[in-house]
Amino acid sequence: MSHATLLLVLVILVSSVVSQQQQQQPDDTPDICLSLRDSSACPAFHQFYVSTGVVDRFPFLPSNITTVQQLDASLLRYVNSTSDYLLPLGCLSTNYNPTTPYARYALTKMCARLIQDAEDSLPCNTEHNVVPPPLCQATCMDWVNSVTVITSQPRVCSDNSQRTAALANYTTQCLSWQGYNASTDDNCISGFANEPDNCGFRDDITRACQFCQNTTSAASSNCCQLVTCGHGLGDVIMLALPFDDGWALGVNLSTGLKGAFPLVCVSPTTLSFMEQWQSRSSKLTLPSTNTIDTTITAADVSSSSIPKRMASKSSKSTSSSDFISLFWTVITHLPLS
Ligand SMILES: *[C@@H]1O[C@H](CO)[C@@H](O)[C@H](O)[C@H]1NC(C)=O
Ligand SMILES: *[C@@H]1O[C@H](CO)[C@@H](O)[C@H](O)[C@H]1NC(C)=O
Numbered sequence: 509m510s511h512a513t514l515l516l517v518l519v520i521l522v523s524s525v526v527s528q529q530q531q532q533q534p535d536d537t538p539d540i541c542l543s544l545r546d547s548s549a550c551p552a553f554h555q556f557y558v559s560t561g562v563v564d565r566f567p568f569l570p571s572n573i574t575t576v577q578q579l580d581a582s583l584l585r586y587v588n589s590t591s592d593y594l595l596p597l598g599c600l601s602t603n604y605n606p607t608t609p610y611a612r613y614a615l616t617k618m619c620a621r622l623i624q625d626a627e628d629s630l631p632c633n634t635e636h637n638v639v640p641p642p643l644c645q646a647t648c649m650d651w652v653n654s655v656t657v658i659t660s661q662p663r664v665c666s667d668n669s670q671r672t673a674a675l676a677n678y679t680t681q682c683l684s685w686q687g688y689n690a691s692t693d694d695n696c697i698s699g700f701a702n703e704p705d706n707c708g709f710r711d712d713i714t715r716a717c718q719f720c721q722n723t724t725s726a727a728s729s730n731c732c733q734l735v736t737c738g739h740g741l742g743d744v745i746m747l748a749l750p751f752d753d754g755w756a757l758g759v760n761l762s763t764g765l766k767g768a769f770p771l772v773c774v775s776p777t778t779l780s781f782m783e784q785w786q787s788r789s790s791k792l793t794l795p796s797t798n799t800i801d802t803t804i805t806a807a808d809v810s811s812s813s814i815p816k817r818m819a820s821k822s823s824k825s826t827s828s829s830d831f832i833s834l835f836w837t838v839i840t841h842l843p844l845s
């Protein structure tokens with residue numbers, strides 16, 4: 509072996525020893541107990557602690573976290589990312605550009621997950637003489653149900669066996685992991701306590717309203733008192749009879765009620781909006797022209813509040829073969845009258 513080669517081997521050996529030492533460095537830094545007192549992501553958990561040691565088990569957390577603000581920012585990024593549920597379920601993320609729909613109470617569930625971490629966080633809490641209550645099982649199931657609804661479109665999640673297995677696994681965790689499975693009698697922390705706005709849908713008012721307008725789901729929850737829905741924003745209307753002065757007769761697909769409305773308040777809907785709307789709204793199957801009566805009779809015209817002079821100016825009747833172009837979305841305040 510020449511001197512040059514020997515030197516090269518030595519250099520490689522030395523540099524690999526150095527790089528191993530550098531890789532070990534993070535493990536040598538002591539874990540910090542982060543107080544959640546000022547956490548914006550986990551306000552209901554403000555008396556409790558998360559250890560920075562959890563980063564070893566949660567790859568989405570930057571390994572160099574030292575403040576609760578950094579923790580908050582990482583959590584907020586994570587719940588908006590495809591890693592929270594889309595990738596584990598084997599679903600395509602491209603259908604959800606630029607952001608994935610927020611699964612109800614995802615932040616609250618993550619807060620509980622990190623605080624209940626037995627290896628590092630629970631010892632932090634013990635050290636500070638606090639015992640964090642578990643997440644309410646109902647909140648855990650709200651999250652699973654939300655993920656189930658969001659991913660129920662076959663186009664989005666083609667690998668159905670992976671999705672089914674993952675959802676079953678999530679449900680099992682809610683039922684049998686003691687960090688998630690508490691009842692309200694056990695002084696559990698609920699999603700409503702941590703994310704009171706919009707029933708845990710955060711800034712997605714449309715989904716919150718659809719949730720609260722479903723009397724079955726709304727009755728099971730007190731969160732709807734804090735949801736302000738108005739105006740039928742995001743409702744879908746089937747355009748039945750446009751007039752040439754900017755008004756039209758249509759059918760509110762949530763109720764089947766017919767009425768007159770100005771076309772400036774609606775815009776043509778898109779296929780993807782229709783699919784989202786379908787999965788969230790009370791109509792679980794795409795309404796077909798057979799099941800919804802879109803026939804506009806003279807009686808409908810005279811009973812609606814549409815001014816009489818307009819009724820005589822009907823431009824044309826829509827064709828049922830032009831199916832998607834029949835659907836319009838309410839974009840500004842518009843009660844059908
Ligand atoms: C943590 O590391 C990332 C890159 O790994 C870097 O961008 C960031 O500035 C670091 N933050 C702190 C607080 O050191
Ligand atoms: C998450 O996505 C929503 C919707 O695009 C956005 O309003 C919100 O600011 C995002 N949150 C974070 C922390 O990026």
Ligand SMILES: *[C@@H]1O[C@H](CO)[C@@H](O)[C@H](O)[C@H]1NC(C)=O
Pocket residue numbers: 673674677
């Ligand atoms: C269920 O999830 C846990 C935690 O993510 C994981 O460790 C486990 O392998 C999963 N089990 C199955 C059957 O997928």
Ligand SMILES: *[C@@H]1O[C@H](CO)[C@@H](O)[C@H](O)[C@H]1NC(C)=O
Pocket residue numbers: 683684685686689690691
């Ligand atoms: C929660 O899970 C623990 C551990 O699996 C179990 O012992 C306990 O009975 C469960 N509690 C409830 C209320 O299901």
Ligand SMILES: *[C@@H]1O[C@H](CO)[C@@H](O)[C@H](O)[C@H]1NC(C)=O
Pocket residue numbers: 721739740743760761762763838842843844
């Ligand atoms: C459609 O019906 C729903 C349910 O009654 C109602 O809340 C909504 O305001 C209606 N939308 C319009 C645009 O009239």
Ligand SMILES: *[C@@H]1O[C@H](CO)[C@@H](O)[C@H](O)[C@H]1NC(C)=O
Pocket residue numbers: 722723724725726788789790791
């Ligand atoms: C309303 O909510 C209940 C309970 O969450 C759900 O089972 C049902 O499918 C929803 N109904 C409609 C019409 O969407």
